[in-house]
Amino acid sequence: MGFLAGRNVLVAGAGVTGRSAAEALLAAGASVVVTDGSADRLEALEPLLPGVALVPGLVAPPAEAELVVTSPGWRPDSPLLLAAEAAGVEVIGEVELAWRMGLELADAPAWLAVTGTNGKTTTVGMLESVLRAAGIDAVACGNVGLPVVDALLAGHRVLAVELSSFQLHWSPSVRPAAGVLLNLAEDHLDWHGSFEEYAAAKAGVLTGEVAVAGVDDPFVARLLSSSPAAAHVGFTLGAPEEGQLGVVDGNLVDRAFGPDAVLAAVAEVRPGGPPGLADAMAAAALARSQGVPPEAVRQGLRDFRPGAHRAEFVAESDGVRYVNDSKATNPHAAEASLRSHRSVVWVAGGLLKGASVDELVRSEGHRLRGAVLIGADREAIASALARYAPSVPVAVLDDATMEDAVRAARSMxxxxxxxxxxxxxxxxxxxxxxxxRGKAFADAVVAMVGAGGRS
Known part of the structure; x- marks a missing residue:
């Protein structure tokens, strides 16, 4: 790549993203240094990246550094990144690197980007399935696991890119062919500093040619209306207006891309329920923006299978179902998860990352049979339950294992x-x-109820 040849680049982070970025930079002719707080991670890279300098614990870029490529989890206030900014050295993420590399290709792939507080992985999986059903060489990448730079260099024609708020923060010039903002709720406030900053990062996905968003949320709808994109498309769980996708008589219907079209039956969408339907419409909108016909949308949604740890049935015993939704890593996702059941013993807790569970407990407390709380922020959840669902029995477990939590839940x-x-x-x-975490829960359930409890 011409813009990288001969440049001195520092890669911050020696995980999967850092390794892929370093490999791409080397192949493009850059001189590469990789730093990480873990000497063990750097040592593991040594046989994989010949020709790369591996330096543990840098807190300032080398004097000759012209660019820093950071792994997405590195916060903007990290000493190394602050020092780079002070020295006038540009800091970008691996996604931004892939975007700039793609600009130099004669036949660059189309980017279809997905973000939101919840549902990103399900949506990109659905999107990949729909695109492949249409005969398109597409791959899901980004926050879903495969680094975007690897997907780019593999030569795929369409990239279904899952983007976290961290990745969007470090990707200032990415302009996808179409991008969707699924939803927004408090998350990662410890990283971004405020909900406004978090929302601003997420809104970066709406800066391409086609902007798509879930308009049942008034805040998200406003972000869509203010997007600089040439085309605005909303999706709703209600009947769609012109320019939207929605639900009519048990079918997903497109009123945005050409003549009105039925895309799929609600009953054919997995996972079901409002979150799954919203994700399906988001994926369909992105695919339709690229000319995918309705029949391919339907086939792709039929073919799709949800990933592990998302509303995953584990076992049933004595009339009690055990469900692993470990991927509900924030209050908004947990609220959607609880809403899918009539009566729940809720196993919750961990790192809230500055988010509040008050609204979750206010809206879903009526369906709780009980709650079992573990992890660092268990007392914060217990306090919310005491305020907004005081009649719900709560077990707050100190220094507990997942086995302890499952036993306590079974007793309730x-x-x-x-x-x-x-x-x-x-x-x-x-x-x-x-x-x-999800595997620990599933293992504890099976150990308690026996393998015969599985269906």
């Missing part, structure tokens, strides 16, 4: 209830990630 549950792990919080206080 009655036939017809669902024991739901919907933590409303991040997992890193007790687990390596949400998948580790």
């Amino acid at each position: 549950a009655r036939s017809g209830d669902a024991v739901v792990l919907a933590p409303a919080a991040a997992s890193m206080d007790m687990f390596s990630d949400y998948a580790h």
Whole structure:
């Protein structure tokens, strides 16, 4: 890549994203240094990145550095990134790097970008399935796991890009062919500093040619209306107006892209319920913006299978269902999860990241049989329950394992209830990630009720 050849670039972070960025930079002819707070992570990279300098714990860029490519989790107030800014060295993320590299390709792929507080991974999975049903060489990438720079260099024709608020913060010039903002609720306030800053980062996805958003949320609808995109498309769980997608007589209907078209039956969408339908319409809108016909949308949604740890049935015993929704890592996601059940024993807790659970408890407290709280911010959730659902039995477990939590939940549950792990919080206080947490829950359930409890 011409703009990278011969440049001195510092990569901040030695995880999956950092490694992919470093490999792409090397291939483009840059001189690369990688830094990380973990000497072990750097050591693991040594045999994989010959020709790269690996330097632990840098708090300022090397004097010769002309560009810093940061992993998305590095906060803007990290000493290294502050020092780069003070020295006039540009800081970008791996997504921005991929975008700039794509601009130099003669036949660059189309970017279809997805963000929101919840539903991103489901939506990009649906989108990938729909695009492939239409015969398009497409891949889901970004925050879903595959670095965007890897997807770009693999030569795919369409990139279904999941973007976190962190990635959008570090991607100032990305302008997707079409982008969707699914929803917004408090999340990552400890990283962004305020809800306004978080929302501003998310709104970056609406700066391309076609902007799509969930207009049932008035705040999101306002962000869509103020978008600089040439075309604005809304989706709603109600009947759609002209220029929207929505639900009519049990069908998903498109009134935005050409003549009115039925895209799929509500009953064909998995996961079901309002969140799944919203995600399906978002994916459909992005695909339709690229000319995908209605029949491919329907086939792609039929073919799609939700990922693990998202409203995943684990077992049933004595009339009690056990559901793993470990991916509900913030209050907004947990609220949607609880709303899918009539009577719930809620297993929750972890790192709230500055978010409040008050609205969640206010709106869904009536369906709680009980609550079992674990993790660093368990007392904050207990306080909200005491204020807004004081009649709900609560077990606050100190220094507890997931086995302890499942046993406590079982003791509260009655036939017809669902024991739901919907933590409303991040997992890193007790687990390596949400998948580790979900597996611990599923393993504890199976150990308690027996493998015969699975269906």
